[in-house]
Amino acid sequence: MSRARLNLFIEPEHARRLNELAIKKGVSKSSIVAAALAAWLSATSGGQRDTATAKRLDRLSRQFERLERDQNILIETVALYVRYYLTVSTPVPEAHQEAARAQGRLRFSQFIEQLGRRVQKGRHLLDEVRMEASVATSTPADGTEREAPR
Structure with a gap:
C-alpha cells in the first residue's frame, strides 16, 4: 500500500x-x-464520541434536575418556616430589644459554629432524621422489634 x-x-x-x-x-x-x-x-469513532457525549449530557441533565428539585424543596422549606415563625412569635417589647439582639447574635454565632462543624464532618441533618425515624418506626412502644417499612 x-x-x-x-x-x-x-x-x-x-x-x-x-x-x-x-x-x-x-x-x-x-x-x-x-x-x-x-x-x-472513522465514522464509528465519531458515533461513539457522539454517543458518549449524549450519555454525559443526559447524566448532567438528570443531576441538574435533582439539584433544581432539591433547591425548590429548600426554598419552600425556608418559606414555610419563616411564615410559621412570623405567625407564632410575639413581638419583643421596646425595652427588651437590645437584650433580644444580643441573644440573637449569640445564638447566630453558635449556629454558624455548629454548621461549620457539621459541614467539616460531612454530616447531614436529613440523614440523621431519616435514621431516627426508621428507628422510631422499627421499635414500638412495647419494646419489641419489628421491621421498618420500605
Missing part, C-alpha cells in the same frame, strides 16, 4: 510525548499518528 508523505508541525510537548509513546510501544511515530488519524476520521 502506498503512503502519502506529510510534513507536520506539532507542539514540542506533543512531539516529546509521541516520541516517548513510540519508544514505549516499540512502534514508529508514523504508525501512531496514522492510527490516531484513522480513529479520528
Whole structure:
C-alpha cells in the first residue's frame, strides 16, 4: 500500500510525548499518528464520541434536575418556616430589644459554629432524621422489634 508523505508541525510537548509513546510501544511515530488519524476520521469513532457525549449530557441533565428539585424543596422549606415563625412569635417589647439582639447574635454565632462543624464532618441533618425515624418506626412502644417499612 502506498503512503502519502506529510510534513507536520506539532507542539514540542506533543512531539516529546509521541516520541516517548513510540519508544514505549516499540512502534514508529508514523504508525501512531496514522492510527490516531484513522480513529479520528472513522465514522464509528465519531458515533461513539457522539454517543458518549449524549450519555454525559443526559447524566448532567438528570443531576441538574435533582439539584433544581432539591433547591425548590429548600426554598419552600425556608418559606414555610419563616411564615410559621412570623405567625407564632410575639413581638419583643421596646425595652427588651437590645437584650433580644444580643441573644440573637449569640445564638447566630453558635449556629454558624455548629454548621461549620457539621459541614467539616460531612454530616447531614436529613440523614440523621431519616435514621431516627426508621428507628422510631422499627421499635414500638412495647419494646419489641419489628421491621421498618420500605
